[in-house]
Amino acid sequence: MNGDYQTVLDTNLTSQDHEICVAVATPPGQSGIAVIRLSGKGAAELIDPVFKPVSKRFPPVFSMPGYTCAVGKIISPVTGELIDQVVLTRFTAPHSYTGEEVIELSCHGSLAIKQSLIDLILSLGARAAEPGEFTKRAFLNGKLDLIQAEAVIDLIQAETDRSARNAAALLQGDLSQQMMFISDNLYQLLASIELVLEYPEHDESDTVSAQLAAGLDLIEQKINRYVQGFSQGRILTEGMTVVLAGRPNAGKSSLLNALANTERAIVTDVPGTTRDTIEIKIDIDGIPVHLVDTAGVRETEDTVEKLGVARTRDVLQSADLVFWLIAPPVDHLQEDQTIMEQLQLQSLVPLVSKDDLNESLALRQAIEACWPDQTIMTCSVLTGEGLDAIRKKVIETYESLGAQAQNDVLLTNSRHKACLDSALLSVRKAREALHGGITWDIIASLVRGSLDALAELTGDAVSDTLVDTIFSRFCVGK
Ligand SMILES: Nc1nc2c(ncn2[C@@H]2O[C@H](COP(=O)(O)OP(=O)(O)OP(=O)(O)O)[C@@H](O)[C@H]2O)c(=O)[nH]1
Numbered sequence: 001m002n003g004d005y006q007t008v009l010d011t012n013l014t015s016q017d018h019e020i021c022v023a024v025a026t027p028p029g030q031s032g033i034a035v036i037r038l039s040g041k042g043a044a045e046l047i048d049p050v051f052k053p054v055s056k057r058f059p060p061v062f063s064m065p066g067y068t069c070a071v072g073k074i075i076s077p078v079t080g081e082l083i084d085q086v087v088l089t090r091f092t093a094p095h096s097y098t099g100e101e102v103i104e105l106s107c108h109g110s111l112a113i114k115q116s117l118i119d120l121i122l123s124l125g126a127r128a129a130e131p132g133e134f135t136k137r138a139f140l141n142g143k144l145d146l147i148q149a150e151a152v153i154d155l156i157q158a159e160t161d162r163s164a165r166n167a168a169a170l171l172q173g174d175l176s177q178q179m180m181f182i183s184d185n186l187y188q189l190l191a192s193i194e195l196v197l198e199y200p201e202h203d204e205s206d207t208v209s210a211q212l213a214a215g216l217d218l219i220e221q222k223i224n225r226y227v228q229g230f231s232q233g234r235i236l237t238e239g240m241t242v243v244l245a246g247r248p249n250a251g252k253s254s255l256l257n258a259l260a261n262t263e264r265a266i267v268t269d270v271p272g273t274t275r276d277t278i279e280i281k282i283d284i285d286g287i288p289v290h291l292v293d294t295a296g297v298r299e300t301e302d303t304v305e306k307l308g309v310a311r312t313r314d315v316l317q318s319a320d321l322v323f324w325l326i327a328p329p330v331d332h333l334q335e336d337q338t339i340m341e342q343l344q345l346q347s348l349v350p351l352v353s354k355d356d357l358n359e360s361l362a363l364r365q366a367i368e369a370c371w372p373d374q375t376i377m378t379c380s381v382l383t384g385e386g387l388d389a390i391r392k393k394v395i396e397t398y399e400s401l402g403a404q405a406q407n408d409v410l411l412t413n414s415r416h417k418a419c420l421d422s423a424l425l426s427v428r429k430a431r432e433a434l435h436g437g438i439t440w441d442i443i444a445s446l447v448r449g450s451l452d453a454l455a456e457l458t459g460d461a462v463s464d465t466l467v468d469t470i471f472s473r474f475c476v477g478k
């Protein structure tokens with residue numbers, strides 16, 4: 001194992017991690033209620049002197065049992081003035097989010113009150129929490145593994161129902177359990193190889209070979225299914241890029257407005273209206289979609305429009321799905337055909353727009369003659385026809401990406417994907433080595449390589465730098 005790697009849970013807690021840290025856990029700005037969170041040994045004792053319960057039935061904060069709350073006034077020890085009346089909730093270690101003593105103050109959500117309370121708590125000896133510090137502490141204290149900790153960001157940032165459900169499954173440990181199962185299997189295989197290495201005189205190598213071949217096959221299939229699922233999972237966090245493209249005046253901006261139910265893009269009958277790409281986030285059946293309107297593609301001498309066309313070409317290359325709008329009359333079809341062939345995009349769907357116009361039928365027939373194998377889609381922003389079919393096509397494209405995965409929970413994070421790619425590579429090499437009659441010690445080291453990659457995935461063995469980088473992407477207060 002790499003020299004700077006270590007077992008996080010045993011050694012990574014620094015003295016800084018034992019301090020009491022504090023942050024506002026709710027979003028910046030005004031709100032009805034805000035939550036201020038303190039974590040660390042002694043948090044109850046720290047807050048107790050400034051918290052005056054409104055009733056005698058509430059014990060001192062440090063005597064409150066975990067999972068109980070009390071109403072009280074926070075009084076400035078300097079001026080004796082009331083800062084706010086709050087609800088204080090106590091969580092005792094290890095039964096809290098961080099695994100430490102945690103106090104949460106639900107206060108009124110004005111900027112002034114939040115700032116006064118934070119200043120007061122800092123003056124009592126706490127320090128300001130770093131981004132993601134509460135979750136980092138939960139990880140370091142063994143409450144969550146790294147997959148679960150990273151799922152917290154997914155869950156906070158989830159914009160659609162499917163994204164939130166997957167993040168919740170990751171946070172609950174669905175993927176972690178599967179990874180643990182794979183690691184256990186790899187350890188068992190490793191143990192049998194080591195038996196052969198240690199007691200060559202027993203000559204169990206044929207039995208172990210057969211066991212190993214079957215075991216590695218199974219593990220490869222399992223890891224591969226999760227790797228395959230990343231094409232769908234990536235969309236749940238990053239969104240699916242769906243581009244509306246075509247020649248000028250094809251009706252792209254009108255379609256963007258109709259699908260997003262806004263008047264965001266300017267629509268005119270002047271060809272070349274849209275000069276830049278316009279992107280709107282929409283939710284199609286729980287799939288987060290970046291819908292992109294583009295400058296119409298044509299040969300042009302206009303400098304601004306030229307730049308717009310170049311941008312369109314760029315965005316087309318990174319699209320998950322492209323609708324190529326072709327509007328009547330039929331006269332320009334040849335030009336459309338030439339551009340579409342030049343672009344060579346796999347996920348390009350021809351879409352006849354303005355289907356309410358009389359010339360639409362002739363256009364459809366001409367397109368059918370050009371692309372006999374393609375199902376021709378049609379739409380009209382004026383009548384609303386075809387909009388549902390467009391949404392359905394987006395859903396189908398998303399579903400088709402997951403055809404080989406068939407897992408309940410999807411891999412969403414490129415770090416996780418890289419770890420699993422590496423685990424998979426080692427498993428494949430081990431299997432090839434086995435079939436190629438390579439020595440047992442080499443096979444054992446490949447199996448260990450796969451285990452190392454899984455340990456990095458779950459955070460069982462990761463470098464401090466990686467842990468810091470991961471948590472720095474969190475918001476303060478989480
Ligand atoms: N009849 C009819 N007219 C439409 C439809 N969609 C758009 N139009 C009209 O077609 C013209 C061009 O529409 P836009 O949405 O601006 O087309 P565009 O593809 O964005 O054009 P550029 O930005 O110039 O490339 C406008 O006059 C729209 O009102 C439709 O479904 N039916």
Ligand SMILES: [Mg+2]
Pocket residue numbers: 252253254265266267273274293294
């Ligand atoms: Mg436009």
